[in-house]
Amino acid sequence: MxxxxxxxxxxxxxxxxxxxxxxxxxxxxxxxxxEVERLYFILHKDQDIQEDLVEEYKQLIGRRCKGEPVAYIVGHQEFMGLDFIVNKKVLIPRPDTEILVEYVVEYIKQREEDVNILDIGCGSGAIGLSIASQFPKSQVTLVDISPEALELAKENARKLNIKNGQFxxxxxFESISDKYHIIVSNPPYIPAKDIEDLQIEVSTYEPRGALDGGIDGLDFYRRIATEAKEYLLKGSLLAFEIGYNxxxxxxxxxxxxxxxxxxxLKDLGGxxxxxxxxxxxxSKK
Ligand SMILES: C[S@@+](CC[C@H](N)C(=O)[O-])C[C@H]1O[C@@H](n2cnc3c(N)ncnc32)[C@H](O)[C@@H]1O
Known part of the structure; x- marks a missing residue:
């Protein structure tokens, strides 16, 4: 064919x-x-594909039809210009989250010292590793409650050759003892009762532990804002991604x-x- x-x-x-x-x-x-770029199809539209690959492709399209996100099917997702491995144990990194990373990157550029950063709920490592890759002298600690997510974040660090991340x-904060210049988090923030109403790609395929923010969606903001005070240096930054409302x-x-x-601050969609x-x-330094 x-x-x-x-x-x-x-x-x-x-x-x-x-x-x-x-x-x-x-x-x-x-x-x-x-294993080609999409551009390849323009020049090779008449190329024949082996039957076993055609069969495999049909299966993959079947998965997409049932609602599985493309990123889980292909196993990776681009974020901040880096290629992250993803699987069903982690949230797929979203373009809107790049706004949070860009804010933190600008904030670090204003400071002359090397900084200690904590990423709470790191998932694939999208936020923490993107920051770490831009500031190799900084120390970035990536935390998650999910062992599978943490393993994937480590795998992404290896793949992207990022050496200044700790996992x-x-x-x-339960297993954290250091102090930080920046605590950044994209925590679960969907109100529990709204999860079933999300598009099937999210409600059925993305991990519930990455979505569920409690009754009003704000549980993690209350907890992190309160507990972070013990782990932030004086005048240091707490930066959250939030739901649109x-x-x-x-x-x-x-x-x-x-x-x-x-x-x-707003995303590109306003x-x-x-x-x-x-x-x-x-705490003082
Ligand atoms: C919305 S996802 C964000 C993932 C990633 N930072 C991103 O932006 O793509 C939230 C993450 O928080 C983690 N998480 C949930 N509860 C947690 C907790 N109590 N402590 C640490 N991490 C938690 C989830 O496992 C999930 O990986």
Whole structure:
């Protein structure tokens, strides 16, 4: 079967099961299977594909049709220009989270010293490792409660050749004893009752432990903002990703907990996406 025929068939199938970007999905999955770039298809549309690969491709398109995200099917996702391995034990890194990383990167550039950074709920390592890769003299500690997530974050560090990351299996701060200039987190923040209403890609395939933020979605913001005070150096930064409608509530939580210069910033879609603040008090260096 020729590449163009295989792709057209897959696009049709994905349209029939209402996937929003059928051509892109079909091409990305085939490119990954054939280990080529998508551009390859323009020049090689008449190339014949071996029958066993065609069969394998059909299975993969079937998985996509049932709702499995493309990133889990191909096993990796680009984030901050780095290629992260992903699997069903971790949240797929989102483009919106790059806003949080970019804010932290700019904040570090303003400081002249090397910094100690803590990433709580690291998942694949997207946030912590992206920061670590840009500041090789900084020390980044990546924490997750999920052993599988932590293993994957370590694997990503090895693959990306990032040497300044440390990995700690911990329920938030429970196994942490150092002090940090920056604590960053994209915690679970979906209100528990809303999870089932999310698109199937998220509700069925992404790990519940990466989504569930308690009754109102704010459990982790309350816990981290309170407990972080013991682990942040004076004047240091707490930076959160938030849900689009949680900006004011998270600002209040930070203000109640003695953070100053508290503000929210928007993502490229115009939604509130991050809240940051600096600790008024806290440990001196
Ligand atoms: C929304 S995901 C974020 C993953 C990654 N940082 C990203 O932005 O792509 C939240 C992560 O927090 C972890 N997590 C949930 N509860 C935790 C806890 N009590 N302590 C530490 N990590 C936790 C989950 O396992 C998950 O990996």
């Amino acid at each position: 020729k590449i163009s025929q295989i792709l057209n068939k897959a696009v049709l199938q994905l349209k029939e099961c209402n996937k929003p970007s059928p051509r892109l999905d079909a091409e990305v999955i085939l490119a990954n299977l054939l 700690v299996l911990s329920d938030c 949680q900006g004011n509530a998270v600002i209040e939580i930070l203000k109640e907990n003695d953070y100053k210069h508290v503000k929210k 939604n509130d996406r991050i809240v940051v603040g600096e600790l008024k008090t806290g």
